[in-house]
Amino acid sequence: MHWILQRNLINPADLSRFEHALEARGTAYSLVSLVPFFHELVSEPGDLPEEGIFVYGSTGLGNVAKARGWKPGYFDANLDYELLLNMYGSRALNSSAICASLAELPRTWDRFFIRPTLDSKSFAGTVMTWQELEEFRDGVARVSNAPDVTLLPGDRVVMAPLTEIEVEFRLFAIDGVIVTGSRYKVGEHLSVSSEVPSAVREFAQACVDDWMPNKAFTIDVAITGGQMKIIELNSANSAGVYACDVGALVDAVNSRL
Incomplete structure (x- = not known):
């Protein structure tokens, strides 16, 4: 396996841990950087095998891996919160969650947790009040026609009641x-x-x-x-x-x- 590590995402301590582990095992690896906000490499990783390439970094690096056909590359299939709820049921923390488009979320709780249903990183999961949610989705609607937006009013999100986690x-x-x-x-x-x-x-x-x-x-x-x-x-x-x-x-x- 040849590893590709994104140096402008991984914190230096973790990057060092990965490098030491790879070197100790004689596993080849390359360090790359991505142009911020673009799925483009700053420089090429050098000679790579035809298969047996695993990447560790951002979803942007994952997109690069898919575009170039790197295998096994980047795994993100089926990382859908609605699917998680369907498959794990009561074992899921947010089994009572509501999944709907951002624009159509019904007012159910005054304060709640919200995140995208997909592992898209379009916004970070967070706690909001209903007023904060209305302001947030109004802002999303205002820029929905702008180029390269990462979140649209029709994108599905999950809203769940707050739970005290130990x-x-x-x-x-x-x-x-x-x-x-x-x-x-x-x-x-x-x-x-x-x-x-x-x-x-x-x-x-x-x-x-x-x-x-x-x-x-x-x-x-x-x-x-x-x-x-x-x-x-x-x-x-x-x-x-x-x-x-x-x-x-x-x-x-x-x-x-």
Whole structure:
């Protein structure tokens, strides 16, 4: 496997961890940068194999990988929150969420969580009040005819009631196997640790065993009210690693994809 790392996205500490893990395994890699806001490389990564290329960086780098036919490249198939809700049901944190177009969201809660249904990064998931949402979608409507807009009034979003979360974990699933994980939040505060309870790993693996969107994704798990729930799924090519075992991730990608 040849890895391509986007140096102008990954924080320096994580980039160093990836480089050390790749070098320790004798895995070839290239560092690239993307022109901000454009899906274009600043410079070419050099000679690449015809297949066996895995990228780690932004969705923009993912678009480059798709355009150039890099395989396995970038995995983002089926990262749709509506599909997650359908497949995981009550195991999803936001199982009572409402999915609709941004323009047609009904007023259900005065304060709520909102995010795109797709892993499009068109806007970051956030907490809003109803007044803030109305101002937000009015702004989206005003610029909807402008070139290169990333969010339109007809794009689907998910709105969910607020839930108090005690702890949050991120786990990487490669070819149907949970290969590494990290705690990243306690309450409202960033709290990174490599310690992931076995029960959390087992819950995540059971969910993956039942259904997985593609061969390389992350599954974020919350503990709320003493229960484990799935927060969301994201691309393994773009998700932050926190205190995950980067070496284990590299090994899994190299041997399983």
